Amino acid sequence: MIMTIGSLVAIVAIASSIADDDLQDSEVVYGEDFADHAFVSIPINGVIMGDRSSTSDWLELLSESGVVYGYEVKDQLRKLAEDDEVDGVILEINSPGGTIFGSQAIADGVEYYRDKANKPVVAFISNMAASGGFWSAVSADYIVADAGTMVGSIGVIFGPLKYYDGVKSEDGGVFIGGVQTTGGIETEYITAGTSKDLGNPYRRLTSEERAHLQTMVDGSYDQFVTYVAERRKIDAGQIRSTIGALVYDELQAKELGLIDWHGNKESAYDLLASKADVAPDDYKIIRELSPDAILQSLFARASFVSGRQASSPLCSLQSSVLAFYGATTVQCGR
Numbered sequence: 001m002i003m004t005i006g007s008l009v010a011i012v013a014i015a016s017s018i019a020d021d022d023l024q025d026s027e028v029v030y031g032e033d034f035a036d037h038a039f040v041s042i043p044i045n046g047v048i049m050g051d052r053s054s055t056s057d058w059l060e061l062l063s064e065s066g067v068v069y070g071y072e073v074k075d076q077l078r079k080l081a082e083d084d085e086v087d088g089v090i091l092e093i094n095s096p097g098g099t100i101f102g103s104q105a106i107a108d109g110v111e112y113y114r115d116k117a118n119k120p121v122v123a124f125i126s127n128m129a130a131s132g133g134f135w136s137a138v139s140a141d142y143i144v145a146d147a148g149t150m151v152g153s154i155g156v157i158f159g160p161l162k163y164y165d166g167v168k169s170e171d172g173g174v175f176i177g178g179v180q181t182t183g184g185i186e187t188e189y190i191t192a193g194t195s196k197d198l199g200n201p202y203r204r205l206t207s208e209e210r211a212h213l214q215t216m217v218d219g220s221y222d223q224f225v226t227y228v229a230e231r232r233k234i235d236a237g238q239i240r241s242t243i244g245a246l247v248y249d250e251l252q253a254k255e256l257g258l259i260d261w262h263g264n265k266e267s268a269y270d271l272l273a274s275k276a277d278v279a280p281d282d283y284k285i286i287r288e289l290s291p292d293a294i295l296q297s298l299f300a301r302a303s304f305v306s307g308r309q310a311s312s313p314l315c316s317l318q319s320s321v322l323a324f325y326g327a328t329t330v331q332c333g334r
Contacts, residue, residue, distance in 0.1 A: 030269055030284065030285035039087055040086050041089075044133065046094070047097075048098030048102040048106070051072070052069060052072075070101065078113070087278055089120075097130055097134070119276060121142075122272040124144050141275065146250065149262075152258055158216070192214075192218050234256075
């Protein structure tokens, strides 16, 4: 599908105005409408950001990956804690992670819900819960992972930092740009976590700068490891030395204690019902719908601008410490 810049901007403007109406509805995604008990499903799909101020509307809509806002999930959980008609919550996660504060906001929301409502929370992982996605999953009382799922990546990353050796010329524009060098381009990462691979691109880092960044990354990593160790009852030393920042399939994750069970979505729903003392044939799963989710799906299929796919919302945060699995350079087309 080929779109001109003008038509694309016009459609984004219309889409944004629709989303701003804040229309919201819900649907039953599992079970019967007449069931006596209800659980709420909260999707955590795609890159985890903090709030809408951290990304632009057009970039969110055009992003290949979905976007979830941690503070919006937190607000939803706080409201659900006051709803006596809801018997529990299931987080349905497919995320490579994202910002630390967005992931922590989800965890804080789950903690508030659990303490206030005293009702169970289950995390169901399909495809991936890595880095910040796993941070969010760990907040639940129980974690179930589907077949073929990647779990873990307990680490944080900053960067990348690039160094252009001997710049001859550069050109740029809204969508394209380039730099010519005599000595090539170097990319450097500051990492924490075994196997977990960071800004001025025109000079190398000094040893003092590198040490400062490493201290900052280590602090975020300590926070991540401590949280996983406390929630999953795993020794912090084992996380650092053995588990590291690798991802694992659902069988390995179960063996390492990163999840509780491996099973399909229906088994996760039944687990939630059993923990809430609800009969397996007397509950329904409800999910809230909003225009944002629909529009994001539509624009993901039309996200080619001058023949090039739009960048991830994370591209504006490459100077932040992230709980993200994967290379941000790939996400940003560099």
